[in-house]
Amino acid sequence: MAAKRSAGILLFRRQPDLQVLIGHLGGPLWSRRDAAAWSIPKGEYGPDETPLDAARREFTEELGLPVPATEFLELGVVRQGGGKQVTAYAAEADLDLDRVVLGTFELEWPPRSGKIQRYPELDRLAWFAPEEARDRLIAAQREFLDRLAERLLMPHPPAAG
Structure with missing residues (x-):
């Protein structure tokens, strides 16, 4: 079985010092964690989509905003725990966080309860x-x-x- 593949965009700005935009993972498993509980906006993709196309799609799905019209710098691939391969691109742009509409996912919670609940993919x-x-x-x-x-x-x- 092939490793899952994911792609995302790391926005950065200079205000005047460098800053990066990251999101805290949503859902009950991450709610009380801060260290190692944040991610770039990203998501999985299949064989019919390029990593950059997937990164652009996931940015829009997770933040509810179009991807800023800017150039992208390839940041390569890393392997996360569990084997998932993540490809990232950097883009220089500012983003008004008040305009963000966070995407959601469904999860059975508590486990084996039969109750399906909706959580934000990134909660902030x-x-x-x-x-x-x-x-x-x-x-x-x-x-x-x-x-x-x-x-x-x-x-x-x-x-x-």
Whole structure:
């Protein structure tokens, strides 16, 4: 069985210092956690979709806003616990968090109760300096912060977009 694949967008802005936009994972399993309980907006995709197309779609589904019209920097792939492969792209843009409409998912909760409840995929979003974001992000995704810093110091050609 192939590993699940996911793709997302790491927005960043300079205000004047670098900040990244990440979201706290929604649902009852994450509600009392802060450390390693945040993620870039991302989601799974199948063989008929490119990682960048999936990242753009998931951004819109999870935040309820169109993807900012900007260039994308490839940040590569990391493997999260459980084997999921996550591809990320960075994009420089500001985002008005008051306009966000968070996407939801359904989950049987409590487990084996037969009760299906709806939860936000991300229950809140925030801008953080990379140092503040590091401990909050899921461990494997911290690599994206390092790769973003490298790309900003030594610019590479943007991904197709």
